[in-house]
Amino acid sequence: MQRPVxxxxxxxxxxxxxxxxxxxLLALAIGYLGQNSWGVGSAASAATGAxxxxxxxxxxxxxxxxxxxxxAVTNRGSQQIRVLKPDLPGDGTAVLSLSPSELRVDPGAIxxxxxxxxxxxxxxxxxxxxxxxxxxRNGTLWGLPVSGSGMMVEACSRAASAFRPLVGALARRPxxxxxxxxxxxxxxxxxxxxxxxxxxxxxxxxxxxxxxxVLTMSPATVALxxxxxxxxxxxxxxxxxxxxxxxxxxSALSVDLRPPASSRPSRAAxxxxxxxxxxxxxxxSWLLATSCPAPQ
Amino acid sequence: xxxxxxxxxxxxGQDRLVTGFRPxxxxxxxxxxxxxxxxxxxGSVLAPSAAPRLPVTATLNIRDMYVDASLPGPSPTPSEGxxxxxxxxxxxxxxxxxxxxxxxxxxxxxQPVKMTALLLDGVxxxxxRLSLDVQVPGQGWTAxxxxxxxxxxxxxxxxxxxxxxxxxxxxxxxxxxxxVAPMRSLSRFGGLCSxxxxxxxxxxxxxxxxxxxRPLGPDLEVTIDDLPGSRLAGALVGxxxxxxxxxxxxxxxxxxxxxxxxxxxxxxxGPAPCVRASDGTxxxxxxxxxxxxxxxxxxxxxxxxxxxxxxLRLNCR
Numbered sequence: 001m002q003r004p005v006x007x008x009x010x011x012x013x014x015x016x017x018x019x020x021x022x023x024x025l026l027a028l029a030i031g032y033l034g035q036n037s038w039g040v041g042s043a044a045s046a047a048t049g050a051x052x053x054x055x056x057x058x059x060x061x062x063x064x065x066x067x068x069x070x071x072a073v074t075n076r077g078s079q080q081i082r083v084l085k086p087d088l089p090g091d092g093t094a095v096l097s098l099s100p101s102e103l104r105v106d107p108g109a110i111x112x113x114x115x116x117x118x119x120x121x122x123x124x125x126x127x128x129x130x131x132x133x134x135x136x137r138n139g140t141l142w143g144l145p146v147s148g149s150g151m152m153v154e155a156c157s158r159a160a161s162a163f164r165p166l167v168g169a170l171a172r173r174p175x176x177x178x179x180x181x182x183x184x185x186x187x188x189x190x191x192x193x194x195x196x197x198x199x200x201x202x203x204x205x206x207x208x209x210x211x212x213x214v215l216t217m218s219p220a221t222v223a224l225x226x227x228x229x230x231x232x233x234x235x236x237x238x239x240x241x242x243x244x245x246x247x248x249x250x251s252a253l254s255v256d257l258r259p260p261a262s263s264r265p266s267r268a269a270x271x272x273x274x275x276x277x278x279x280x281x282x283x284x285s286w287l288l289a290t291s292c293p294a295p296q
Numbered sequence: 297x298x299x300x301x302x303x304x305x306x307x308x309g310q311d312r313l314v315t316g317f318r319p320x321x322x323x324x325x326x327x328x329x330x331x332x333x334x335x336x337x338x339g340s341v342l343a344p345s346a347a348p349r350l351p352v353t354a355t356l357n358i359r360d361m362y363v364d365a366s367l368p369g370p371s372p373t374p375s376e377g378x379x380x381x382x383x384x385x386x387x388x389x390x391x392x393x394x395x396x397x398x399x400x401x402x403x404x405x406x407q408p409v410k411m412t413a414l415l416l417d418g419v420x421x422x423x424x425r426l427s428l429d430v431q432v433p434g435q436g437w438t439a440x441x442x443x444x445x446x447x448x449x450x451x452x453x454x455x456x457x458x459x460x461x462x463x464x465x466x467x468x469x470x471x472x473x474x475x476v477a478p479m480r481s482l483s484r485f486g487g488l489c490s491x492x493x494x495x496x497x498x499x500x501x502x503x504x505x506x507x508x509x510r511p512l513g514p515d516l517e518v519t520i521d522d523l524p525g526s527r528l529a530g531a532l533v534g535x536x537x538x539x540x541x542x543x544x545x546x547x548x549x550x551x552x553x554x555x556x557x558x559x560x561x562x563x564x565x566g567p568a569p570c571v572r573a574s575d576g577t578x579x580x581x582x583x584x585x586x587x588x589x590x591x592x593x594x595x596x597x598x599x600x601x602x603x604x605x606x607x608l609r610l611n612c613r
């Protein structure tokens with residue numbers, strides 16, 4: 001019996017249809033799963049970072065301490081983003097308001113926003129800003145982590161002494177020495193300072209400087225582990241440094257703080273901070289006597 | 297003759313009328329592309345957007361700044377509009393400022409990156425490239441200090457500081473460069489030089505250096521070898537001048553003795569003024585005098601040194 005022509009044709013069409021359907025389904029699946037990778041039909045592909053650039057203000061005795069924190073938002077993605085105030089508090093911090101309240105950052109641009117922040121400087125835990133809220137073009141909201149929260153300790157250092165991360169005092173002078181200095185066994189004059197953290201904050205002190213000049217420390221690195229005072233001996237430069245020519249003789253010390261070695265790497269205490277230690281006229285007198293003495 | 301790809305009723309063998317032409321293949325491709333497009337569309341609508349990537353971020357702050365008098369002396373050809381060089385002027389018209397920037401970099405990725413260069417605009421007239429060789433650990437941060445010599449010549453147009461970081465990945469491949477976010481004062485109009493002007497006394501770009509200073513009883517005598525191109529502004533009584541001398545914001549009682557073509561002696565009358573050293577402000581080691589120059593009366597900074605600091609009274613009542 002001769003097969004009807006129409007049956008062959010139908011079979012051929014069936015095979016083609018099934019094949020095409022399979023290809024279509026496969027492509028559909030690939031498109032669905034892969035759309036985020038190549039961005040076809042996607043509103044995402046955002047790459048955005050935020051970082052603290054300045055910490056301003058905070059003088060006063062109120063608790064929590066208030067400060068203004070400048071945050072730079074870098075948009076390396078392909079779409080404009082909107083940055084909004086966080087909903088939740090951070091670790092020992094809360095963003096009270098943003099200025100501007102809504103920041104729009106174009107692709108490839110850096111936007112800046114000032115955050116009015118309250119800080120629990122009295123707590124020993126590291127301070128960390130909450131994630132800002134970032135809205136994509138399609139309305140999706142994402143958290144935007146802010147780097148450099150550790151710099152907010154600088155605001156605490158300008159608050160009342162009970163909230164400061166670091167307080168220093170001159171050690172009692174040995175008999176027969178000037179109020180500012182202690183005489184070392186080697187005969188060289190060193191400034192002896194007692195450091196402690198009134199709030200029990202833990203950090204390392206890798207460097208102490210006067211007017212941009214590094215002072216030799218003994219011990220070389222100080223680890224503050226709570227409220228226990230630590231004594232550090234400072235040696236001034238041997239000659240009057242060029243750094244002091246225009247500004248004058250320093251009367252305060254700048255102290256670098258960084259998260260304790262045991263906690264690194266730590267996302268919660270990113271970046272070190274530099275705080276000022278004011279010990280009165282003794283510092284200027286000591287530097288004058290040791291580094292810039294009167295010619296004999 | 298061409299046959300439409302969708303013509304499924306075409307007789308068998310019709311699709312090979314033209315050599316190499318395969319309508320079935322085209323149909324396959326069309327269906328595949330349509331599937332991809334529809335799938336992507338469905339994916340973008342139904343599936344949640346991918347989390348934004350968190351790139352490396354960096355900030356640039358001023359750590360220290362000072363004037364280095366040991367840098368090359370006055371420019372042999374002063375820039376247009378600048379005052380002529382003077383005998384014991386320190387440095388050149390650029391100001392000889394040295395600024396130490398602190399670059400802090402945060403790497404939220406799991407893999408470490410290596411900083412290879414920092415590109416700076418707005419510090420000098422030309423762009424600068426500073427080589428770096430610093431590793432930033434994955435999920436970590438790093439701080440590095442770099443020294444720059446800004447051009448703060450009086451005639452220079454103010455410029456904001458822009459910075460960019462070049463990096464390589466763990467395998468040494470180049471990564472996308474990162475725009476650094478400088479502190480606010482560097483980003484605003486005026487940039488770095490405005491910040492130096494704010495921090496330092498007027499006339500820091502072209503200071504004079506006292507050749508000698510000595511206490512005379514309660515007074516302090518400051519000798520400046522010569523003031524070519526400048527004359528102290530004030531009343532001249534015989535050969536004695538009553539110049540205008542500032543120490544910080546205080547106007548000092550003083551007198552001056554001039555020798556034509558020779559040295560100028562300033563006598564600062566005692567008792568020495570009282571300065572506060574408890575608020576962290578440095579104790580001055582220089583003076584400012586008002587001097588008549590080519591461009592009218594202007595402030596000149598005179599570096600005296602620690603002798604002046606010792607003469608001052610600290611935190612007196």
